[in-house]
Amino acid sequence: MGHRRFLPPDHEFVFDAESFDGSEEHRAAPIAYAQSAVLDNIKSIKDFEKSKTWKCVSGLFSLPYWDSNLLRHNLDIMHIEKNVCENIYRTLLGIDGKSKDNFKARLDLQEMNIRKELHPQKKPNDKYYLPAASYTMSKKEKQQFCKVLHDLKVPDGEVSAKVLYIEDLEKLEERIIMTLCRMEMIFPPGFFTVMMHLVTHLATEAKIGGPVCYRSMWFVERYLGKLKSNVRNRAHPAGSICEAHLADEAMVFCSKAHADEVTSKRRVNPNTLEKIQNETFHEWFKAHIKSLEEKNGIDSVENDIRWLARGPVSAAKRYRGFISRGFRFRPKRLDKVTQDSGVMLTAKTSSYAAAGDATPVLDDVTYYGRVIDIIELNYSGQFSMVLFECEWVDVFSEEGMKKDKYGYTLVNFSHLIHKGQKIEHEPFIFPNQVDQVFYVEDEMNPGWSMVVKQPKPRDSYDTGDLESAADIESESFHVSHLGGMLKKKTNDQHWVRTNIEGTLVDSNNNAPTNEE
Known part of the structure; x- marks a missing residue:
């Protein structure tokens, strides 16, 4: 709570007491102390045993650069995003013992005298009834939510950006504060742990320390997890890890020694x-x-x-994967854990204003599809060409593509075009013509999938000659759109979801029971 302190003093949220903690927020944003000021405060302490804050003078102050060090703490974004994600989905799913919306959280609301509709209601036998909050989901909604997360497949190599722009980080700082303030209007005060607050410092630290991928623990944790998975004999874990490592090296050696590619004998049209x-x-x-x-x-x-x-010659090579412009592509049949087959192509397409019009009009059309096969054509050993064979959604029909109310693009792969049955069909494209996307099944629209574009290819760097930010396609829906959805009048706020039953809890036990 208290993230309104970071907003401008004339922001509407500053004066909105009922939507937050019951009071207006006119405090200034906290100031980050310089190291020299901190050192002066520590040196002024004569008896550390009586101090409630400092216990000694840290040895870090003996370093010559420590007084001017701006990045005093390198926050581990991996654990922050893990804890924030767990906070959100555990509360939305109402997981027993893990949700931040529990009996104690409702007592906090009662003590703060806010959101009276959510206060615990005393029942016989020393039990309390907790009304269902506005974010409480039904069983069917929980199943849909979990299914989307379970079936979600993102492209291989999802990594942090290796190039950051100061103006983007400054916008991100503002959006983080706005997002947390919006969440304060929804979730109870107990939801906002220390980890939730640390999110406010991530963009600021990125401006000082640079991209997260160079100072994170992701690769260390992944490698430690790989080593732990090699333990088969718990009595001798080190021996198990060594044997597995030797086996991996042997397999790599054998695969390189017998890496001759097999060509498929088929005639290419x-x-x-x-x-x-x-x-x-x-x-x-x-x-x-x-x-x-x-x-x-x-x-x-x-x-x-x-x-x-x-x-080309009659024999073509067939690949299981191909990397183009930093994107790793694989055929759809190989989409197991990750999803690397999604492609997006913007091309000039001719169209006619009327049936009798003989003058075609060229216009940019964006196509969405999936890679079915990757082949390489050999022109008698002089040069070769790699082509992607794709299945393309019918983007000219509302049965194949549409927009939802949030502006996201939805596609239906049961309606395809350019299947290769006619000479004018074009199922093949060059790898450098496409961008990578991935598709998320929309549980609210069966048969439809939402298109999510990759923000940036893997292992790419800004050499100073890239397109401007205005030319890059931005996300169609972000936190700024929440204003129109969440802005309500004071007398029109509803904290309780009436179409879902609440839970019964014991006063000394937070485990919920079904309300009959």
């Missing part, structure tokens, strides 16, 4: 691969290049054009 609408273009192209060679000699035609006209 050159008409489809050229992705043209003219059925005779490839024949004309081949004949035209041949006539130029006969007329002007072989040297009159560039080598790549000459071999391209002859077409």
Whole structure:
């Protein structure tokens, strides 16, 4: 609680007492003390045994740079996001003994004299009835919520950004405060633990310490988890880890020694691969290049054009994965734990204003699909081309693509186009033409999936010649849109969800029982 202190003094939330803790917030934001001021305060203490704050002078102050050190504590974002996430889903799901909405939390509301609709109601046999809060979910809603989390697959290599912009971090600082204030209007005061407050410092620390990926514990925790998973004999854990490590090294050696790729003997249709609408273009192209060679000699035609006209060899390589522009792509059949098959392509597409119109109009159209296969065409050893074969959603029909009320794009893979059945179909694309997306099933709209775009490819760096922030597609829904959803009049606030039964708890036991 108390995050309104970080808002501007004229913000509407500062004067909204009923939506928060029952009082207006006119205190200034806390000031971060400099190290020199802290050291002066510590040195002024004559008897540390009587001090309630400091017990000794830290040896860190002996370092020559410590007085001017701005990043005194490197917050571990991994554990912060873990605890914040657990706080949210445990409270939403009402997990016994883990939810922050419990009997003690309701007593806090009663003591603070706020949200009277949520106060515990005394029942016979020393029990209390806790009304269902506005964020309480029904059993069906909990199942839908858990199913979305269980079925969620994100692309491989989800990592923190390696390049940060100061203006983005400053906006993020403001949005973090606004998000926490919005959450104070929803959840009880007991929800806001120390970990919830530490989120306010993450963007500030990033401005000083740089990207999180260079100062986090993720890779350490992942490697420790891998080592622990190798323990098969608890009596000799070190021996188990050593044997597993030797086995992994042996497998890597064998896989590299026998890494010959197997080619599939199948004839590739050159008409489809050229992705043209003219059925005779490839024949004309081949004949035209041949006539130029006969007329002007072989040297009159560039080598790549000459071999391209002859077409690829009949045997093509088939890949299980391919990395393009930092994105790792895999065919849909290999989407097990991660989801690396989603693609998005924006292309110029011709359309006609009317059926009798002979003049096509070019316009940008965004296509959504999934990679089905990855093949490499070999042009007689001179050069090769890698192509993605994809299944594309029908983006021209409302049955294939639509927008929900929050602005998110929903797609339906039961309605496809460009299936490759006709010569004008174009299921193949080049890897450098697409961006990676992943799809999340929408439980509220069966058969539909929400499109989530990758914010940035893995292992990419800003060399100072990238597109401006205005040219980058931003998220269609963020915390700023919550204002219109949560802004209510004081006499129109409802803290209780009436269509769900509350719980009965014992006064000395927080374990809930079903209300009959």
